[in-house]
Amino acid sequence: MYELSQKFFFEAAHTLHRTIDAAGSRRIHGHTYQAEITLFGAPTGDSGMLQDLGYIRQKIELVKNELDHQFLDEVPDLGPATLENLCKYIYTRMAVHCPNLIAVAVERPSSGDKCVLRKQYMAD
Secondary structure: OEEEEEEEEEEEEEOOOOOOOHHHHHOOEEEEEEEEEEEEEOOEOOOOEOOOHHHHHHHHHHHHHHHOOEEHHHOOOOOOOOHHHHHHHHHHHHHOOOOOEEEEEEEEOOOOEEEEEEHHHOOO
């Protein structure tokens, strides 16, 4: 069995209402995000691929366009722009095209923050 991953980056702004580090979070601010999707399974057919990376990149581009250079507070179906909600948003959008999607990770490398959503932990 194989794991196949693809990373992508996006820049976005948001606000976040919280109790710790509240002042900076409540003001509009931006981040460079790195996201990674991971598929799991066995290669199939004559191609010997789990899934064609060209196809995966096309579908990632659709999701990336919904997030890149956007004000995340205004993205429909995202909710508060937490790392957790970004993982869920990307997972929901990509799982339609990649049924063997098992994980989505979103991180902000400049601050060392990272969240991973794994399929086995998701509620049905």
